[in-house]
Amino acid sequence: MPCRNAMITDVISCKPDDTVEHVMSIMEENRIRHVPVIDENNVLLGMFGYSHLLNELLPVSVKMEDGLQRLNFVIGASPGVAKRLRKVYKNPVKNHLFKDVCVVSPDTPTWEATRLIVKYGSPLPVLEENTGKFVGLISEQSLFSELLEVLDEVEKEEASEQSGAE
Amino acid sequence: MSIEQTHIVPEAILGVSPMIAACAVLFIVYFFIITEKIHQTVIALLGAVAMIYLGIVNQHLAIQGIDFNTVFLLIGMMVLVGIMQRSGFFQYVAIISAKTVRANPRALLVVLSLITAVFSALLDNVTTVMLIVPITLLLTEQLKLNPYPFLFSQIFFSNVGGMATLIGDPPNILIGSAVGFGFMDFVYNVGPPAVFVGIFLFLFFDIVWGRKMQTSMRARAHLLRYDAASALTDKPLLYKSLFVLALVLAGFTIGHAHGFEPGTVALSGGALLMLLDTFSVSKEEQGKRIHKAFGEVEWDTIFFFIGLFIIVTGVEHSGLLAIVAHWIVDVTQGDLVMTGMTIMWVSTIASAFINNIPFVATLIPVINSMATDFGGKEMLEPLWWSLSIGACLGGNGSIVGASANVMVASYAARAGQSISFLKFMALAFPLMIVTVLIATIYAYFFYF
Numbered sequence: 001m002p003c004r005n006a007m008i009t010d011v012i013s014c015k016p017d018d019t020v021e022h023v024m025s026i027m028e029e030n031r032i033r034h035v036p037v038i039d040e041n042n043v044l045l046g047m048f049g050y051s052h053l054l055n056e057l058l059p060v061s062v063k064m065e066d067g068l069q070r071l072n073f074v075i076g077a078s079p080g081v082a083k084r085l086r087k088v089y090k091n092p093v094k095n096h097l098f099k100d101v102c103v104v105s106p107d108t109p110t111w112e113a114t115r116l117i118v119k120y121g122s123p124l125p126v127l128e129e130n131t132g133k134f135v136g137l138i139s140e141q142s143l144f145s146e147l148l149e150v151l152d153e154v155e156k157e158e159a160s161e162q163s164g165a166e
Numbered sequence: 167m168s169i170e171q172t173h174i175v176p177e178a179i180l181g182v183s184p185m186i187a188a189c190a191v192l193f194i195v196y197f198f199i200i201t202e203k204i205h206q207t208v209i210a211l212l213g214a215v216a217m218i219y220l221g222i223v224n225q226h227l228a229i230q231g232i233d234f235n236t237v238f239l240l241i242g243m244m245v246l247v248g249i250m251q252r253s254g255f256f257q258y259v260a261i262i263s264a265k266t267v268r269a270n271p272r273a274l275l276v277v278l279s280l281i282t283a284v285f286s287a288l289l290d291n292v293t294t295v296m297l298i299v300p301i302t303l304l305l306t307e308q309l310k311l312n313p314y315p316f317l318f319s320q321i322f323f324s325n326v327g328g329m330a331t332l333i334g335d336p337p338n339i340l341i342g343s344a345v346g347f348g349f350m351d352f353v354y355n356v357g358p359p360a361v362f363v364g365i366f367l368f369l370f371f372d373i374v375w376g377r378k379m380q381t382s383m384r385a386r387a388h389l390l391r392y393d394a395a396s397a398l399t400d401k402p403l404l405y406k407s408l409f410v411l412a413l414v415l416a417g418f419t420i421g422h423a424h425g426f427e428p429g430t431v432a433l434s435g436g437a438l439l440m441l442l443d444t445f446s447v448s449k450e451e452q453g454k455r456i457h458k459a460f461g462e463v464e465w466d467t468i469f470f471f472i473g474l475f476i477i478v479t480g481v482e483h484s485g486l487l488a489i490v491a492h493w494i495v496d497v498t499q500g501d502l503v504m505t506g507m508t509i510m511w512v513s514t515i516a517s518a519f520i521n522n523i524p525f526v527a528t529l530i531p532v533i534n535s536m537a538t539d540f541g542g543k544e545m546l547e548p549l550w551w552s553l554s555i556g557a558c559l560g561g562n563g564s565i566v567g568a569s570a571n572v573m574v575a576s577y578a579a580r581a582g583q584s585i586s587f588l589k590f591m592a593l594a595f596p597l598m599i600v601t602v603l604i605a606t607i608y609a610y611f612f613y614f
Contacts, residue, residue, distance in 0.1 A: 061303035064580035
């Protein structure tokens with residue numbers, strides 16, 4: 001079963017020049033946590049999401065490789081973090097993209113997509129293999145609903161086999 | 167005594183004299199270490215086995231040439247510090263110090279430099295900066311200060327602090343091990359010039375940067391709210407680590423007089439802390455923790471040393487280094503002061519641009535060969551201190567002068583504050599020259 005059967009094609013996406021504030025309001029309205037950022041040629045530029053934004057708000061000494069392991073000694077940091085958020089709020093999302101995204105193609109087996117989602121988190125963008133154009137997303141929910149449909153079919157088949165045997 | 171009598175020169179290899187073959191291997195290894203085209207550990211190991219394949223030394227001699235005192239000292243200290251850093255002690259000290267000076271930026275520059283110097287004297291320089299730089303970046307970000315002066319100062323103080331003790335910097339470990347100097351020999355002889363240089367640097371950095379630093383009261387107030395105690399993640403481990411570190415330092419200090427070398431002391435310290443850390447925990451957990459402790463050992467550094475020792479043994483065995491030694495004595499007309507100053511300044515300039523570890527490893531047998539010219543090994547003492555000063559302080563001359571510098575630069579780049587080679591050198595090189603001048607004056611009056 002390839003990913004094309006399990007992917008969502010009706011995806012809420014945004015443009016690189018949309019502001020962080022605007023995209024966050026879209027995410028809030030639609031109750032989603034990640035948005036693919038796509039240019040006018042339907043090419044994926046990266047993902048924008050709450051977790052990536054939170055990561056950006058962390059001090060550089062924590063984010064960097066081999067940086068500080070803990071911040072439990074920093075008391076009352078919330079006003080500082082809030083001020084950082086205020087700074088990025090008016091920026092275009094293209095400045096805050098997560099570019100190192102794991103992607104799949106419509107022909108990737110769902111078994112492999114499941115492994116990638118477990119490893120890298122949901123959702124994964126689905127790109128056309130030759131053109132690299134964005135065609136949809138595969139998420140934990142879409143995988144489960146596809147698996148449930150398959151299960152439904154399996155059960156029907158089993159039931160018909162049993163009735164045939166009787 | 168002729169060279170032939172002191173060295174057993176092997177037969178010619180494929181018609182080439184062993185001295186030329188050894189020289190070629192050394193040259194090729196240096197070339198790749200300097201150009202960084204091949205990783206230094208790989209090229210050192212390839213050079214080492216080349217010495218054996220070329221018949222310059224056999225495997226038995228090559229293994230004899232490895233200074234296991236140095237190897238054990240490095241492994242023991244790496245295990246000890248690797249376990250100790252899990253306790254959060256280093257962040258704790260940095261935060262306490264920042265709060266003690268009420269987050270005053272001018273004073274913060276001084277205390278963070280002082281911490282760097284003290285830790286560098288007692289631990290490996292690279293480990294010290296790996297621990298101090300991230301917390302420095304956090305504190306400067308909190309105080310909205312440019313981190314550059316702090317990082318610059320920490321590079322200098324890591325090399326100056328490292329110079330003060332036997333275990334502070336690899337050149338000192340090599341010299342101490344080869345000559346048999348004890349921990350206190352270094353403290354008495356290179357400790358004072360390190361202190362003088364340190365005082366000069368404190369004043370210099372204060373005039374250039376410290377007195378001009380300003381921050382808001384609000385930012386300072388935020389930093390003062392930091393809870394240093396929370397940075398201590400594992401108090402029992404901290405107490406065990408400090409206990410073992412104290413034992414190891416005591417062992418370095420008093421062990422020398424009783425014939426116990428630093429390698430033994432450090433290795434026993436590492437083993438003792440592993441025992442204390444894994445005592446009364448499950449078998450699986452013991453396995454995990456010991457595996458992790460050995461994972462903290464920088465094996466590439468250890469094998470770099472092993473490769474170098476074999477290469478230098480080969481070059482020494484070929485008789486080349488004795489010729490270089492006699493040449494230096496001839497040029498300096500057999501004058502001990504002139505020879506000492508030459509060694510100090512040549513090693514200063516060399517260490518500013520190339521890794522000081524292979525340089526010192528090569529120079530040790532050269533200096534040893536001068537014993538007959540100066541009337542015995544005990545007469546060479548000033549030359550060893552001159553080498554230590556040159557190699558350690560020279561490391562400040564450029565951003566690639568010492569491993570700790572490279573580590574600070576790498577952290578700075580990760581934090582988006584790249585330190586450019588030329589910008590660093592424009593200030594660091596002249597400043598390094600002044601520090602070596604201070605040490606030269608000290609050396610002139612107290613060593614010779």
